[in-house]
Amino acid sequence: MENYPAEWEADVVLRDGGTAHLRPIVPADAEALSKMHEAQSPESVYLRFFAPLPRLPKRDLDRFVTVDYRDRVAMVMLVGSDIIGVGRFDKISATSAEVAFNIADAHQGRGIGSILLEHLAAAARDLGIRKFTAEVLPQNRPMLQVFQAAGYEVSRGFDDGVVAVNFDIDPTARSIEVQASREHRAEALSVRTVLHPTSVVVIGASRKRKSTGHLLIRNITSAKFTGDLWVVHPEADQIAGVQAYPSLGDLPGKADLAVIAVPAESATEVVQECAAHGVKAVLVISSGFAETGEAGAELQRQMVSTARAYGMRVVGPNSFGLVNESEEISLNASLAPFLPASGTLGLFSQSGALGTALLAAAKKRGLGISTFVSAGNRADLSGNDVLQYWEEDPATKTVGLYLESIGNPRKFARIARRVSRVKPVVVIKSDLTGRELPPGHIVRTSSLAPNTLDQVLGQAGVIRADTIHQLFDLAQVFSTQSLPAGRRLGVIGNSAAMATLVAQRARAEGLHVEAEPVSLHPEVEAETFQAELEAMYSREDVDSVVVTFTPSAGAQESEIAAHLAEVAARSKKTTVACFLGIQGVQDELTTHLNEGEGSRVSHTVPSYVGPEDAVWSLARATDYARWRGADHGRFLEVEDLDDKGVRSIIESALSKAQPGRPHQLERDQARTLLSCYGIEVLPHITAASVDEALSAAEEIGYPVALKAVSSTLRHRMELGGVRLNIDSPEELREDFQAIQETISTLLVDEDPRVDVQAMAPPGVPCVIRAGEDRLLGPLLSFSLAGDTTELLGDVEHRVAPLTDKDAEDMIRSVKSSPRLFGYRGLPPVNIAPLKDVLERLSVLVERHPQILELEIHPMVATVTGGHLLSVRIDLLTDSTRIDSTRRLLS
Structure with a gap:
């Protein structure tokens, strides 16, 4: 139409x-x-x-x-x-x-x-x-x-x-808050529908014991699912001991969840039948969809659009299944023949094979799970949805996710930042920029460096892990220990070499070993070890403790483990251990204490294969505790933001733009646009001749700077495109001619004009960029100006909007930031203007997604203030933002 x-x-x-x-x-x-x-x-x-x-x-x-x-x-x-x-x-x-x-x-x-x-x-x-x-x-x-x-x-x-x-x-802070709150409630409830069914029907099971459907039925019955379980089969009376019915219409009641294991080409028809019979959600185990190519991708789109159109959520396709260990549900609708015990760890995986590995690792380490979801191709239900559910799920204390891709990273960061304030979120590292996708994953790509998303997730308090091993190392701490109260670490064990390794690694990870490590004799007696443990835990300069023990002819490992578990539980200080032969959350390091009104609560000290793993996990838990307890700042609240003026400039410029292509604002338009947000750029006058440049310098007042208008030379002092601190007409004449000679020699076809601009006071030149990334949405970056910074990738990124703390963290996080704070005797600069510009730009690009890229290069930070010398703004004819001001499933 x-x-x-x-x-x-x-x-x-x-x-x-x-x-x-x-x-x-x-x-x-x-x-x-x-x-x-x-x-x-x-x-x-x-x-x-x-x-x-x-x-x-x-x-x-x-x-x-x-x-x-x-x-x-x-x-x-x-x-x-x-x-x-x-x-x-x-x-x-x-x-x-x-x-x-x-x-x-x-x-x-x-x-x-x-x-x-x-x-x-x-x-x-x-x-x-x-x-x-x-x-x-x-x-x-x-x-x-x-x-x-x-x-x-x-x-x-x-x-x-x-x-x-x-x-x-126009969106307001309140309307955005309302939208996010409604989105959270709705999506959390939709996931609860999936994970808390009162009735399940398996469609596509055969009578062959080795078939996928048969295995699913056996796993559901073995887990003692508390609801009704039915099977649809056109001929069989029962499969794996479960009553079978010829069709959904013959079931004795309505099914909340349908587990589908039919060929891909039949899936849409089955989903339509589920819709006609009031099924609330479908779990599609079948493969043969987007992971096989375009034909399979079309089958996937048809199936998902059909399900959504009739009010149902879809898990999968190509899913390994889902698990809910709650006693009220006790559901194992997965291909895993074994499960960890019930616990407080929520797990999400996009990979079926790694889903198996996650459950096996949790079981091996003695870690219990609350729920597990394998999203497969993630055609509908995603990690964002499950995070919404886990945020308020009382059974889940720690969240672990294996993400091969993120369809909507900005939404993920927004939700994760909220969840991280109440419970830790750990993500196993994979390529999340969209450039290396597994089969079946359809997402946008980002042109930014891979570490950009690391920085964005760090802004949200998310903890990154490189491997499944690291995920469970962290889960051991979070599932068993209170968060560390500080960075001060106590070290105790019966090996001087081990104590040295722990102390060295701790300092490398940012922990403070202020108390002298206690290295007991290898054959120490149990009573002596217990006394030293009591002394260590009583120290006020110790926030957390690493305990190592190597078996010898002295005390038995079981004795030391029992003493440690009891002392650590009574002290409530965060504790990790390295006991050879004990890994994970095991009975050997568990004690039970009375905690009032006759209740006995178990406390376990997690044990690690090596001291490096123990210290790394403790350090990440300490970092998270510090993030969670920090003041995360406030969003900008000022009255001098002229959005109508910005819209007028953008709409006027885009009316002359070519559809689908970036459009660069004229420099005066760019300056005016920034002034609408209270950001002023030092004025300049463009000169085409020496005489015009001399006249401009007289008007502005010496000293002045000269800069080639050509974008190739504009910031390249080493190529002769910039001349600074020009004090006289004679010097200006000479420098102007030198710049024009450089242009004519190196860039024959480029603009030969030169800008004359007032000199900013001495300071540190910085670069600020803001704009719209296809994958991450409105994004800001900060760095110090210069080839060294750019070549080494010393740039910090954050998603908008920024709080004042986010802006300050960006500035302080670049490795070259000491130049701003008195490096080698230089006077510290005033970073308040840098923060103010970052905050204002974050609001600007948040509200105006047509801004593709805005570059301030440079902004000179001085002892007293900040001076913007140049700005460039590129616009998009159409907004491409995923996470917008309207709720939708993406």
Whole structure:
């Protein structure tokens, strides 16, 4: 259809965890819209149309479904082929529109109005509309509540029996907070539907014992699933001892979760059948989808779009399965024939093979899990969704994820930052830039260096691990110990060599060994070791302890382990151990203490294969404790941000741009745009001749700087493109001619003009970049100017928006930052202006995704302030942001 905005289509999660499809209305929707209207109660019809209207007249119906997607816009929400909600706006001026909604009675209370408002507002902003108005009857409290609860600044008026509502639709801090909160509740509930089924049906199982379906049934029954378990098979009476039924329609009840193990080409048909019989979620074990090529990818798209359209979430395809160890559920719908014990570790894996390895490693180390999800091709349910669930899951204390790719890294960082404030999140390192993808993973790519995402996840408090081994090393600490109170470490053992290794590694990892390590005799007696343990744990200058023990002719390992477990439990200081022959969370290092009201609680000291592993894990736990306990700062709150001015400049520039290609702002436009955000660039005058340059210098005042306009030479002093501290006309004449000679020699076809600019005071030149990365969204970077910094990659990145602490952390984290703080006797510079510019730019690129790249090169930081000497801004004709101001499944 001509002008149909396909980019407005979206799959969404509703308040109750179900899914629906949202898209612009089309004329073919007339029948479905009429059907929805006729099913409405007389009261609902009156509240929408202010009059009784049992049927929509054909003229009105045609008008409702025929829109131009510019001045008249309408969107429908569908489950299957049924419309369950419609929202629309009609332009009443260049920047305002009247908005209206109609929600099906049978679907009231599912948050449909709120989602439609988000998507209509986003579409309206794309069209230059900045304000919505609505006329609502006073008794239509649900609709008034939709407007009020959205987080916008709403004004009301009452006239002639109607409430007139007006509000600006530019996102506010409150509206963004409301959107994130609703997204969290809906997505967490949708995952709970998957992980807490009361009934499960297996589809595609055969009577062959070695078949995938047969194994799944055996694993579910072996785990003693507490709900109902059924099997669909067209011929068998039972499979693996479980009653079988010919079809879903023959089941004795509705299934919450369908486990599908049919060939890929049959999956969509099976999903449609599940939808017709009220199944809430599907787990697709089958392979043969996107991992096999484009034909399989198309099968995957069909299956997922069908499931979402009918309100179901999909785990997989090509999934290893899922597990919930809760006593109330006890579900092992996976291909793992064995499981770890019940515990507090939540595990997520995108790889089936590594899913097996994760469960095996947890079992071997004695670590219990709460839940496990294998996403396979991650066609629908993702790590972002499961994080939303784990954030408030009381059974999960530590989160571990193996991620081969991230479809929406900015959303992941946003959610992870929130989760990390209440429980540790550990990610096994893989390529997350999108350049090295396993088969079946479809994500965008980033042009940034691989360490960029490390920095972004560090900003969110996420702990990176290189291997499964490291993941479980960390899980041992987090699952058994309280967080370290500080960096001061005590070391005790019966080997001087081991104590030295521990102390050296601890200092290398940033821990402080202030107490002298205690090295006991290799054949120390148990009583002596216990006394030294008591002394170590009583020290006030020790926050955490590493204990090593090597078996000898003296005390028995079991004696020392028992003493250590009890002393460590009573002290509550973070403890890790290195006992040869004991790895993980084992009974040998476990004790049970009475903790009031007759309850006995077990405490375990985790043991590691080697001292390096023990210290590394303790150091990462200490880093995390420090991050979690830190003040993470506040977002910028100022009144001098002129977004209307910025939009005007961007829209004017893009009206002349070529679609699909970056468009560079004129330099004066770039300076004006920054001034809209309270950021001023030192003025310059461009000269085409010596005489013009002399006149400009007289106007600006000596001393001045000369810079080639050519982008190739503009910042290249070593190539002769920049001359500084010019004090006189004679010097200016000589330097101007030298620059032009360089241009004519090296760059025959480039702009020969030269900028004359006032000299900034002496200081440290810095480079600040901000803009839109295809994968990460709005991103900022900071570095010190110079080839050395760029060649060595000494650049820090953070996602927007930044808090004041984020901005300061960026500045202090570059390896060359000592130059800002008094390096080799230089006076420390004032970093407050750098922080201010970073914070303002973070808001700018967050609110204006058309800014592809903004580069300030350089900003000179001085003892008293900061001076911006040059800015370049490139724009995008279309926003490509994944994590936007409208909720959608991605």
